[in-house]
Amino acid sequence: MRAETAMEIMIEFDGRPVKAQEGHTIGEALLATGIATVRKTRKGEERGVYCAMGVCYECRAIVNGTPNTRTCMTPVTQGCQVMTQEDARIEVNDEKS
Numbered sequence: 001m002r003a004e005t006a007m008e009i010m011i012e013f014d015g016r017p018v019k020a021q022e023g024h025t026i027g028e029a030l031l032a033t034g035i036a037t038v039r040k041t042r043k044g045e046e047r048g049v050y051c052a053m054g055v056c057y058e059c060r061a062i063v064n065g066t067p068n069t070r071t072c073m074t075p076v077t078q079g080c081q082v083m084t085q086e087d088a089r090i091e092v093n094d095e096k097s
């Protein structure tokens with residue numbers, strides 16, 4: 001049996017092109033290229049994928065202009081734009097930030 005090869009697509013992270021595999025989440029794609037930080041708390045602490053199952057909300061980033069998007073739960077799409085979320089610059093409803 002032959003495994004199917006996932007199609008390679010491009011996404012953007014903080015304005016830079018990043019290769020991704022179709023079917024992966026944004027968090028997976030970024031981690032695969034060594035990008036571990038997708039959010040900075042109000043105190044400036046770096047955050048990224050932690051639980052990888054949608055529970056902790058540590059992996060929130062701005063995806064196609066929408067803040068607080070969980071990158072571990074959001075599939076990559078061709079050309080999607082991901083930006084580091086800086087909680088000090090946006091309105092967030094999270095006491096843990």
Ligand code: FES
Nearest residue numbers: 050052054057072
């Ligand atoms: S890593 Fe925990 S919700 Fe995404």
